[in-house]
Every structure is written in C-alpha cells, then in structure tokens.
Amino acid sequence: MxxxxxxxxCVAVMALCLSMNRHHRQVFKETPGQTLRYGxxxxxxGSLLVSAIVASHAYGLGVGLSLxxxxxxxxxxxxxxxxxxxxxxEP
Amino acid sequence: MNGMFRQSMTWLHTWTGLIFCWLLYFMFVTxxxxxxxxxxxxxxxxxxxxxxxxxxxASVAAGQQRLAETSPDADNWFINPANGRDFPQLRVFWNxxxxxxxxxxxxxxxxxxxxxxxIETLRDTGGGQVLYRMHYLxxxxxxxxxxxxxxxxxxxxxxxxxxxxxxxKKIFADFFTFRxxxxxxxxxxxxxxxxxxxxPFQLMITYSGLLFTVFLWMPFVALxxxxxxxxxxxxxxxxxxxxxxxxxxxxxxxxxDVAPLVSVGAEKWGADKVRGVQVMFPNDxxxxxIVQRKADFGPLSDTMTFDGTTGELLAEMDxxxxxxxxxxxxxxxxxxxxxxxxxxxxxxxxMGLLGTAMIATGAxxxxxxxxxxxxxxxxxxxxxxxEHLNVATIAGLLVAVMVYFWANRLLALDLDGRADxxxxxxxxxxLACFVHALARPLQRAWVEQFGVLALLxxxxxxxxxxxxxxxxxxxxxxxxxxxxxxxxxxxxxxLVSVWAAGILHKRSESSQPSEAIEQNLQDSSATAG
Numbered sequence: 001m002x003x004x005x006x007x008x009x010c011v012a013v014m015a016l017c018l019s020m021n022r023h024h025r026q027v028f029k030e031t032p033g034q035t036l037r038y039g040x041x042x043x044x045x046g047s048l049l050v051s052a053i054v055a056s057h058a059y060g061l062g063v064g065l066s067l068x069x070x071x072x073x074x075x076x077x078x079x080x081x082x083x084x085x086x087x088x089x090e091p
Numbered sequence: 092m093n094g095m096f097r098q099s100m101t102w103l104h105t106w107t108g109l110i111f112c113w114l115l116y117f118m119f120v121t122x123x124x125x126x127x128x129x130x131x132x133x134x135x136x137x138x139x140x141x142x143x144x145x146x147x148x149a150s151v152a153a154g155q156q157r158l159a160e161t162s163p164d165a166d167n168w169f170i171n172p173a174n175g176r177d178f179p180q181l182r183v184f185w186n187x188x189x190x191x192x193x194x195x196x197x198x199x200x201x202x203x204x205x206x207x208x209x210i211e212t213l214r215d216t217g218g219g220q221v222l223y224r225m226h227y228l229x230x231x232x233x234x235x236x237x238x239x240x241x242x243x244x245x246x247x248x249x250x251x252x253x254x255x256x257x258x259x260k261k262i263f264a265d266f267f268t269f270r271x272x273x274x275x276x277x278x279x280x281x282x283x284x285x286x287x288x289x290x291p292f293q294l295m296i297t298y299s300g301l302l303f304t305v306f307l308w309m310p311f312v313a314l315x316x317x318x319x320x321x322x323x324x325x326x327x328x329x330x331x332x333x334x335x336x337x338x339x340x341x342x343x344x345x346x347x348d349v350a351p352l353v354s355v356g357a358e359k360w361g362a363d364k365v366r367g368v369q370v371m372f373p374n375d376x377x378x379x380x381i382v383q384r385k386a387d388f389g390p391l392s393d394t395m396t397f398d399g400t401t402g403e404l405l406a407e408m409d410x411x412x413x414x415x416x417x418x419x420x421x422x423x424x425x426x427x428x429x430x431x432x433x434x435x436x437x438x439x440x441x442m443g444l445l446g447t448a449m450i451a452t453g454a455x456x457x458x459x460x461x462x463x464x465x466x467x468x469x470x471x472x473x474x475x476x477x478e479h480l481n482v483a484t485i486a487g488l489l490v491a492v493m494v495y496f497w498a499n500r501l502l503a504l505d506l507d508g509r510a511d512x513x514x515x516x517x518x519x520x521x522l523a524c525f526v527h528a529l530a531r532p533l534q535r536a537w538v539e540q541f542g543v544l545a546l547l548x549x550x551x552x553x554x555x556x557x558x559x560x561x562x563x564x565x566x567x568x569x570x571x572x573x574x575x576x577x578x579x580x581x582x583x584x585x586l587v588s589v590w591a592a593g594i595l596h597k598r599s600e601s602s603q604p605s606e607a608i609e610q611n612l613q614d615s616s617a618t619a620g
Contacts, residue, residue: 070438073438081269
C-alpha cells in the first residue's frame with residue numbers, strides 16, 4: 001500500500017511540475033496550452049488527495065498522514081532532481 | 092511596506108541563522124540519530140543478543156521482582172517487556188529524587204529471561220540514549236542549563252522557519268528548482284528546496300519542540316491563573332491533564348502483583364499491544380500502577396491506572412481527555428515518532444537528515460554570498476572564523492559521532508566510568524576538529540575532515556569484526572537487519588564522504604578554471620570546501 005501511496009504522489013508531483021511553464025519547456029520544449037495546464041493541475045491535486053485518502057484508509061489517520069507527508073517530500077525531491085538532471089544533459 | 096517587511100525578515104533569518112546554526116546542526120544531528128536510538132543501543136551492546144519469547148506476565152513479574160530487590164524506595168519503576176522495536180529485550184528502569192533534593196537519580200537494566208537476572212556480560216555504554224538526550228539537554232551542563240539553552244535554540248529555529256518562509260520570494264515558482272553548478276545560486280536553491288520540501292516536518296518538529304517547553308516559555312499564563320506557588324503547576328495537571336496528582340503518602344504498604352493488572356490491559360488491547368507498565372511510589376500507601384498501550388496506531392496513546400495497594404482500576408485514558416491536550420499530545424507524539432514502523436521510521440530519519448543538510452547549506456550559503464566582497468587579503472577575521480567553524484561543525488561533528496562509536500568498540504571493557512569516557516572521546520574529537528579547522532587552510536580543512544570521516548566510517552565495520560561477533564559477516568547471513576543496517580549506513584556515510592572529499596580535493600587543486608561554469612564551481616567550492 002505504501003508503494004501505491006508513493007506512486008500516486010509521484011504522479012501528482014510530476015503533473016504539478018509539468019503544469020508550470022518553465023518545467024514544461026524543459027521536458028517538451030514548448031509551453032503548455034491553458035487546457036493542458038489546468039488538466040495537469042487537476043490531475044496533480046487529484047492524485048494528491050487520492051494518495052492521502054489511500055494512506056489514511058490503509059494505515060489509519062495518524063500513521064497514514066505521517067507516511068503521506070514523508071513520501072511527499074521524497075517525491076518532490078526526486079522530481080526536482082530529475083529536472084536538474086534534464087537541464088544538465090542539455091547541450 | 093511589503094518590501095521593508097521582507098527585508099527585515101530576511102535580515103532576521105540571516106543573523107539568527109548564522110549565530111545559532113552550529114547549535115541547531117548539533118541538535119538536528121543528535122536528534123535525527125535519536126530516531127534510531129534503540130537500534131544504536133543494540134549495536135553498542137553487541138552482547139545483548141536476541142530475546143527469547145516469554146509471556147508478558149512472566150516478564151512483568153520478573154521485572155517487579157528485580158526492581159523490588161534493587162530499588163524498593165524509587166519514585167518510579169518502569170517495566171518494559173520484550174516487545175518489538177522499542178524494547179527488543181525485557182528492560183527495567185527506575186528513578187528517584189534523592190532525599191534532601193538534588194538531581195534525579197536513575198538507572199536501568201536489561202534482564203535475561205527466564206532467570207529474571209540482569210544480563211551480566213554487557214559493556215558499560217551510554218548507547219543511543221546518550222546521543223538522543225543530547226539533542227535537548229546538550230552535555231556537561233549542570234542541572235537544567237542545557238535544557239534552557241536548547242529551549243531558546245528551539246525558539247530561534249521557529250523564528251528561522253517563519254522568517255525563512257517570508258524571505259523566500261518564490262516558494263511556488265521555484266518549488267521544483269535546483270540549478271546545478273551556478274555557484275551562489277546553487278547553494279541558495281539547495282537550501283530552499285531542502286527547506287520547502289520538508290517544510291511540514293520542520294514546522295511540526297520545531298513547533299512540537301516548543302510545546303515540550305511551553306511552561307518554560309509561558310509560565311505566567313499558568314501561574315497567574317492558578318496562583319504563584321509551586322502548587323500551581325500541580326493544579327494545572329489536575330485540571331488540564333485530567334490526572335490526579337499523586338504524592339508519596341509516606342506510609343509503607345505492600346505493592347500488589349503487577350502482572351495481573353497488565354493482563355487487564357492485554358485483554359483490552361491485545362497481548363502484543365502492551366508497551367509496558369509504570370509503578371509510581373512502589374511500596375507506598377499511594378502507589379499507582381499505570382499500564383501503557385503500545386503507540387503503534389498513531390501519535391496518541393492509551394493508559395489504564397490502578398491503585399497499587401488494592402489493584403482497583405481507577406482511571407482509563409483513551410487517547411486524550413480534552414481538545415487542547417489532544418492537540419499537544421498529537422504534536423508531541425508526532426515529534427517522538429514512537430508509533431512509527433520501519434518505513435515511517437526511515438522517513439523520519441531521512442527528514443532529519445534533510446533538515447540537517449538544510450542548516451548546513453544555509454551556513455555555507457552565508458559564506459558563499461559574502462565571499463566575492465570580502466575574500467582575499469582583506470577578508471575579515473569574523474568572516475574567516477565563520478568559514479572555519481563551518482568545517483569544524485558540519486564535518487567535525489560527524490567525525491566526533493563516529494569517534495563515539497569507535498570508543499564503544501575500543502575502550503577497555505573494565506575501564507572505570509567507561510560510558511562517560513565514550514562521550515569524553517566524542518567531545519575531545521570534536522575539539523580536535525575545531526583546532527584542526529582553525530589551523531589549516533580552508534579547502535584543506537574540508538578535504539581532510541571529510542577524509543578522516545571516510546576512514547572512520549570504513550574502519551568501523553572492520554573494528555567491529557575484530558572486537559565483537561555482531562559484525563556484518565554474521566549479521567547479514569542471520570538476517571539481523573537492526574545490527575546489519577547500522578554497519579551498512581556507516582559504510583554509506585563513508586562513501587558519501589569519500590565523494591565529498593574527492594570533489595573538494597579536485598576543486599582545490601584546479602586553480603586555473605577555463606570556463607565560466609568552472610569559475611562558478613570554484614567560487615562555491617572555495618568557501619564550501
């Protein structure tokens with residue numbers, strides 16, 4: 001279950017990241033349209049919510065939300081360093 | 092107005108951060124290790140071995156018998172049967188305030204079952220508990236002094252977080268931003284991303300840290316309401332905590348058998364859900380027996396309180412009695428993380444490490460930012476002091492902690508005050524790091540201290556192999572992950588410090604950078620190491 005929580009968080013973090021113009025350009029070389037941006041943002045916040053619900057359902061509120069918060073941090077850092085890596089690889 | 096506000100908050104962040112970053116770093120390193128305190132205890136007591144499965148009641152009865160022999164007049168007994176992570180072995184604690192006042196005396200023993208006698212072969216060591224206690228008591232300070240200092244440092248950390256949030260102009264725009272190899276910019280990005288990504292943890296850990304000291308910070312709220320004498324605090328306990336205040340009656344009375352009372356708790360919560368039992372004022376008319384539930388379901392915990400002479404059930408606490416206390420108990424429970432299982436415990440540890448790194452990068456950024464203006468012949472004494480103290484703290488404290496572990500393996504087993512000497516070794520090593528950092532050129536100091544750290548890390552599992560049976564060649568095949576993980580983490584830290592020392596060495600060697608990016612690298616490395 002922790003794995004599912006983490007995967008959902010990764011999806012959420014990636015979607016939120018790609019909904020930002022700068023990071024979208026880093027990955028796709030173009031600025032996202034408004035629909036796409038809103039879609040990504042909705043997907044991001046949606047998966048965040050689902051992930052928190054899954055965590056607290058599986059582990060109880062106390063353990064679940066603590067786990068959610070900790071894994072959220074890990075997901076943010078992974079995503080940020082992936083962006084750094086992408087940029088460093090550019091010629 | 093907005094600009095002025097941000098400016099003044101940035102100023103506050105910069106200077107409280109600079110002055111207290113080294114103490115904060117110490118607090119974060121030792122506190123982070125505290126999340127694995129009992130695991131470190133196990134490693135530092137390699138003679139302990141695994142505990143045999145014994146029934147709960149038999150363990151409690153054995154603990155009671157032992158405490159009755161060794162400390163019948165203690166104020167508190169704690170009996171914790173072997174049960175999972177927190178207590179891998181049956182362990183008893185006692186404490187008392189000596190007659191005539193003074194510092195509280197305390198002691199603890201691991202008991203072997205089924206004999207119920209203390210495990211004789213143990214070495215005298217402070218274990219992980221000593222490291223853990225340092226994060227809020229420091230060391231070597233008389234009485235409550237260290238505690239007061241750390242309470243002030245906690246408040247400054249809180250100020251640091253709050254002002255940091257204001258000072259950080261683009262929290263959301265830069266949420267995922269880390270620009271590599273851009274000198275000053277990279278250090279600030281790193282400081283920011285570590286802070287923002289762990290912000291819930293930092294807020295929780297600092298705010299709850301303040302809650303521990305709430306009566307220290309705001310004594311007059313309580314004292315004003317309840318009067319101005321020492322009884323005021325016990326009135327608070329009665330009303331707010333909904334707990335009766337028990338005092339020693341002074342009349343001796345026979346203590347009931349505690350084991351049957353523990354079984355009452357076991358029936359309610361499940362046999363493996365009992366964390367332990369506390370006996371207040373054993374063998375006194377007012378004795379109380381408090382059975383505690385294992386807090387594995389969240390930050391709050393349940394208890395049952397019995398009369399210690401009749402065995403009558405006096406009170407049951409499920410969770411918390413009222414909302415303010417529930418709020419405080421939740422945050423303090425989150426701070427201690429006793430409810431954390433394996434995965435969550437590693438996450439706590441990781442959050443602590445990231446917080447530690449946040450403080451370190453902040454301290455380094457202070458130097459990097461000021462370097463172009465002041466470096467060179469006219470670099471001020473204060474500035475150079477900061478640079479060198481950064482080395483002695485950031486790398487030096489880690490060296491000192493490793494020396495603490497080395498001392499546990501190398502000090503003679505029959506040395507008088509051995510546990511104290513482990514700590515002396517740690518602080519002597521740290522002192523040596525300060526002297527070394529001040530005596531050497533900056534870049535060399537960084538490289539050498541990380542180099543020493545790497546040597547200590549790689550050497551430790553080897554020293555472990557020659558001095559104990561609890562080394563990797565035994566623990567890995569046996570699947571003893573608690574002990575094996577300790578050595579593996581130490582090896583990992585060794586690898587990281589080799590990597591750090593390597594980069595720093597290369598940068599300090601190449602004095603003629605050709606490209607602009609190289610120049611930036613050079614800028615940051617000159618001060619960062």
